[in-house]
Amino acid sequence: MAEPDPPFYVGYLKLPRGLRGFLAGVLVLLVILDVGLALLLFGGQKPHASGAWGTEGEVAYTGQFQARPYPLLRLAATRDRPAGAVLLADEGKIGAPDGLDELDGAMVEARGYPILRGDLTVLQLDQAPVRQDASVMAPLPAAAPEAAMLEGEIVDAKCYAGAMNPGEGKAHEACGSFCLYGGIPALFVTRADDGSLRWYLMAASDGGPVGEAARALVGRPVRLAGTISRGAGLAIFSVTPDQLAEVQSVERRMAAE
Structure with missing residues (x-):
């Protein structure tokens, strides 16, 4: 008695019963391989470092305003923190507002939401810095370039x-x-x-x-x-x-x- 012909798939006909199990197994295997490859690639990527943005709500910094090269506050050392700087920016992709050059060298208070990464602090202002007339701060020391x-x-x-x-x-x-x-x-x-x-x-x-x-x-x-x-x-x-x-x-x- 002649052996039956193996199942053969023709695109415009129904899938032969004998091939259904085989194709189902292949599809399951491909899905498993695809998911495994995606997890492997994802796990191999280096995480991007990031900082904390406004986690403490609005804060205020008081320091000496410096207009150049970019608007910032110079903070003198205290018992709780070393000397440092707070860079200033506005909302979105905009720097500190214009018209602040007259504050250069003055003590000011700046309020906003800090973005912190290591020793870098950027303050997103919610209002222009305010001069503190009663405050005095000597120029901070700087080494020769x-x-x-x-x-x-x-x-x-x-x-x-x-x-x-x-x-x-x-x-x-x-x-x-x-x-x-x-x-x-x-x-x-x-x-x-x-x-x-x-x-x-x-x-x-x-x-x-x-x-x-x-x-x-x-x-x-x-x-x-x-x-x-x-x-x-x-x-x-x-x-x-x-x-x-x-x-x-x-x-x-x-x-x-």
Whole structure:
């Protein structure tokens, strides 16, 4: 007696009964493999560091206002905390409001919602800083600038502190560029020999903001030469706009080749 022909699938006909179990098993196996691969890839990704945003509600800081390179408060050391700085920003992708230069050097109170990441504090203001006429604060000490060559990444302070996740890297390139355009303070983030991250407030060589020249370099590794000024919990990395433009030009030539 001749053996029956094996089942054969034709697209416009019903699936033969003998193939249904086989295909069901294959589909189940593929789903298991797909889920397993997704979990493996997910588990292998490095988590993006982030900060805490406004977890304590509105807070107030009192310190010496500094207008350049970006609006910030310099905080003197107290019994409970070391000297430091609070960078200022507005809601959204906007820096501190205009018209604050007259407060430069004065003691002010700033209220808002802090974004905290390590020793970095960015305060999202809910009102303009208010001068404290009765308060006096001597200029904070600062060391002489030192020449430096740093490798790292340009980021905007607000997103890097925790307003966006991730707040650095290629995925944050467009967002970071818009934030710098809006006046959010620019940071240069480097990785120390022990693997820890360090940030520097960026400035142009004239002491002002780095401006448009830094926007095109956000989210990518760069090597920059400049000077570092340290004082009372704040380090400022100053670079020339010409150097930023030259780095951008070199990257464009390499991409074209």
